[in-house]
Amino acid sequence: MSTALLTPLSPSIDICICTFRRDALLDTLRSVADLDVPDGVRLRVIVADNDITPSARERVERVAEGFPHELVHVHAPARNISIARNACLDAASGDFLAFVDDDETVTRPWLGALLATALDTGADAVLGPVRAIYRPGAPGWMRRADSHSTFPVRVRGEIRTGYTCNVLLKGASPFVRGRRFDLSLGRSGGEDTDFFSRLYQAGGTIAYAPEAWVEEIVPDGRARFSWLARRRFRMGQTHGRLLANGSVPPRRLVHLGLAGLKAGYCFAAAALLCPFAARRNPSILRGIMHVGVTAGLLGLREIRQYGGPSPAAEHGNAA
Known part of the structure; x- marks a missing residue:
């Protein structure tokens, strides 16, 4: 990752999307294409394909033809999400690195809200909220409880861990640079909790941008x-x-x-x-x-x- 000094007037940002055989990836990429990009910001999008064979390459190459930003496909086999996340970290070269999931869509102000908070606070990582969108068949109690939306948790006023479904990392941060996701957690999950917990314990700071919304449709299999x-x-x-x-x-x-x-x-x-x-x-x-x-x-x-x-x-x- 870049070790250049942060340049608030013209930062470069890599948006990373880890994927595994998901058609919804195309919706994610379309939403990124429609982003309101802050003035002077240079974007690159990295898709890390976690399949054994590079099954997402063809669709990424098709989208790249009319995509408004540089779009890169990285093959990161296989079926271990930490491998894909680490491939994103290795491929990133921007001042900032954002993660979003391949079953989410970003709202137009998303990136600007994350970047503004990062520049205002100087935080090493900035989290945004994830809004769950329920299908008609989802149980009523689940809708009322909003059981699938994601928000940071504060402990005594501090955010001590995070998630990769909506986050912006400062590339030059000594608490981010060189840090990697634990491969042993790449099949069980929890690799992102572990990553951000270690970042915090090392002295890194985590901030929150409440307006940096992404949205996720809850499939029937998860509405249980x-x-x-x-x-x-x-x-x-x-x-x-x-x-x-x-x-x-x-x-x-x-x-x-x-x-x-x-x-x-x-x-x-x-x-x-x-x-x-x-x-x-x-x-x-x-x-x-x-x-x-x-x-x-x-x-x-x-x-x-x-x-x-x-x-x-x-x-x-x-x-």
């Missing part, structure tokens, strides 16, 4: 309680593993006790809220996440999310 439960459990596992790696055994026992208490509280609250699905089910899901934290602290093997035979097995929003 069972899918959300698996995701929450895996999220908890990742958090538990990070806690375990950074604590001595006595402290780990404290974390285990707290996770158990939090899980019990969530399940008890869900029982009291039984008639109200939009409040009951999120409470159950939070309890499942804390059970996942316990599993992570105990070192249980993480659920495999990537590496399936079809895009339905891939998870763009692992956190």
